[in-house]
Amino acid sequence: DAGVTQSPTHLIKTRGQQVTLRCSPKSGHDTVSWYQQALGQGPQFIFQYYEEEERQRGNFPDRFSGHQFPNYSSELNVNALLLGDSALYLCASGSLAARETQYFGPGTRLLVL
């Protein structure tokens, strides 16, 4: 039973560029949430997807957008990258239908230069 997977593991971009991060949820899970974890901080909620719709959104600008596909996998897109976007981006999957708790993927470490 595969757990939550994310790709890529590491990424280096320059200011102004755009980035796409990917997440595959744990088998049987139907929700995908994205979190940003800056160094030394707790994860901050970006948004959650369920049934291909954004279900909840945190306090992040519109530069952060996402998508969920019919197979429940998800993408996080960040446009016009800023230095402050450098962080570990974590994906967590859960199950709304089964009311199952969330499990995190290994994360993508993004460095913006």
Added chain:
Amino acid sequence: GENVEQHPSTLSVQEGDSAVIKCTYSDSASNYFPWYKQELGKRPQLIIDIRSNVGEKKDQRIAVTLNKTAKHFSLHITETQPEDSAVYFCAATEGGTSYGKLTFGQGTILTVHP
């Protein structure tokens, strides 16, 4: 929205001692409280969780207690071992669902000295 405060920010104990980490939350509607352990460079891993219909839950050396009236919950680790060294995060979900938005505390760096 929900706000979670976590204390202490760092905790240093000797192997075999107990460790206690405390969190308070603001949203009285929250009723699901997970704890995550994060080792350096790794993902947060769920170690224990509690729902508001339960006051205490134990899993071997780990226990969590919840006081809904005071809106605080605590993680207790007994007989600590060096491999318990990590950053621990408490969290709460808005609306009380286990699958909803998690609001995290600031984290506690636990160091267990051999």
